[in-house]
Amino acid sequence: MNLTTFVSVFKQQMLSKNKINFILSLQKKKAREEAKLFVIEGDKLVKEFLLAKQPVEMLIAKPEFLNSLPLFHKQGIREVIPAGYDNLKKISSLKTPHNALAVVRMPEIKMDPDDITGGLTVALDFVQDPGNLGTIIRAAAWFGIRNIYCSENCVDVYNPKVIQASMGAILNVRVYYTDLKDLFRAALKNKVRIYGAMLDGESVYSHKLCKTGIIFLGNESKGISEELQPFITDRIMIPRISGTGTGIDSLNVSMAASVIFSEFTRARGRQG
Numbered sequence: 001m002n003l004t005t006f007v008s009v010f011k012q013q014m015l016s017k018n019k020i021n022f023i024l025s026l027q028k029k030k031a032r033e034e035a036k037l038f039v040i041e042g043d044k045l046v047k048e049f050l051l052a053k054q055p056v057e058m059l060i061a062k063p064e065f066l067n068s069l070p071l072f073h074k075q076g077i078r079e080v081i082p083a084g085y086d087n088l089k090k091i092s093s094l095k096t097p098h099n100a101l102a103v104v105r106m107p108e109i110k111m112d113p114d115d116i117t118g119g120l121t122v123a124l125d126f127v128q129d130p131g132n133l134g135t136i137i138r139a140a141a142w143f144g145i146r147n148i149y150c151s152e153n154c155v156d157v158y159n160p161k162v163i164q165a166s167m168g169a170i171l172n173v174r175v176y177y178t179d180l181k182d183l184f185r186a187a188l189k190n191k192v193r194i195y196g197a198m199l200d201g202e203s204v205y206s207h208k209l210c211k212t213g214i215i216f217l218g219n220e221s222k223g224i225s226e227e228l229q230p231f232i233t234d235r236i237m238i239p240r241i242s243g244t245g246t247g248i249d250s251l252n253v254s255m256a257a258s259v260i261f262s263e264f265t266r267a268r269g270r271q272g
Helices: 003-007 017-025 029-035 043-051 063-068 085-091 130-142 160-166 180-189 253-270
Strands: 037-041 056-061 079-082 100-105 120-124 147-150 174-177 194-203 213-217 234-237
Touching: 017 056, 017 085, 029 037, 037 043, 037 160, 043 056, 043 100, 056 063, 056 085, 063 079, 120 130, 120 180, 130 147, 130 160, 130 253, 180 194, 180 213, 194 253, 213 253
Parallel strands: 056 079, 120 147, 120 213, 147 174, 194 213, 194 234
Antiparallel strands: 037 100, 056 100
16 A cells, blocks of 8 residues: 555644644643643554554654555554654654654543452552653563552653653553552552562562562662551562672662562462
């Protein structure tokens, strides 16, 4: 199917200055929240969103990318704008733009109290680095964890750098922003264990891990805030095996998350 055939089924427009300014504005959290839209970039990521039939408001891409799309990908796209390298560079948050960029509508997700009792969930306290949040989302999706609860001061999940780091895993994981105190009170009321990653915890390799519970991770430099530590029922840590005494004092939070998720998965396997 050539470009003329492809774009004929859409409302085709040019990449005007107003559209450029609007797309650039979505790099800021306030603008994203007001418009209920966010930006994704990259051939693979855009194709995954289209395949998942996510509501795409605007697809801006090189003609060759548009020509590569199967016809069924047209579902859910409101507007297609063919663009060259120079125009894509104007709207990209990356130093080198990809062949495609899309503006996507935020999904409407509602918290379900049963999610914290039916399996493993993740809670994040004041995680600030977009790359860390995106990598944690990616790791959660890999290990079958479907819900992540963030404190209100965590980085925005629709930050372009979070989306990039998640590598499409955002399609499989629901991320909520909530008061963690309320979440933990509800968890404890339902006898759900809260596994807090702490430097003074017991080794995750020897601690008894349950099939259900909340894996709780804190800020990149400060860890879990003092006001939330009393909610922790199980303090766990990843022991350092290295014999060197300098240069390594902790793991990156997203690295730690992957190790802990893996160990919980192994524990679930042992429990059947």
